[in-house]
Amino acid sequence: MNKLTLHPVNDQVVRVLSSQGECVGNLKLIGSVWKFKAIGYDASGAVIPGGGPLTDRHNMRFAVLDEAVVSAALTGLG
Numbered sequence: 001m002n003k004l005t006l007h008p009v010n011d012q013v014v015r016v017l018s019s020q021g022e023c024v025g026n027l028k029l030i031g032s033v034w035k036f037k038a039i040g041y042d043a044s045g046a047v048i049p050g051g052g053p054l055t056d057r058h059n060m061r062f063a064v065l066d067e068a069v070v071s072a073a074l075t076g077l078g
Contacts, residue, residue, distance in 0.1 A: 004071040014065060016054075016074070024054050025074075027065065034062040036074065 002019035009015055012029040016036070025038040036059065040052025050058045057074050 002075070004067075004074055006065060006067045006070060016070070018053075024052050025058075027062065027070070032063075034065055036060040036062070036070075 004019070004024065005017050006027070007015040007017060009026070014027040014034075015023050016025045016027060018024050023039060025036055027034045027036055029035075036054070036057055038050055038052050038054045038058040040048040040050075040055065042048055054074055060073060062070055062073070
């Protein structure tokens with residue numbers, strides 16, 4: 001997977017998009033930690049919480065929102 005980008009939804013949620021523009025998860029601010037919540041889609045397009053290409057990174061934690069750090073950690077391209 002190539003570089004990921006972050007797109008704020010509100011003060012506590014940030015969408016994580018692949019280089020193709022697909023939403024692969026969200027970062028949610030829980031307490032003072034950003035927690036990654038992976039998502040995928042089934043054949044009919046329904047959302048699969050905890051699924052998708054980054055399912056093995058589900059619940060990964062980040063102290064700060066830094067696009068380069070988050071992208072490297074989630075994709076393993078750091």
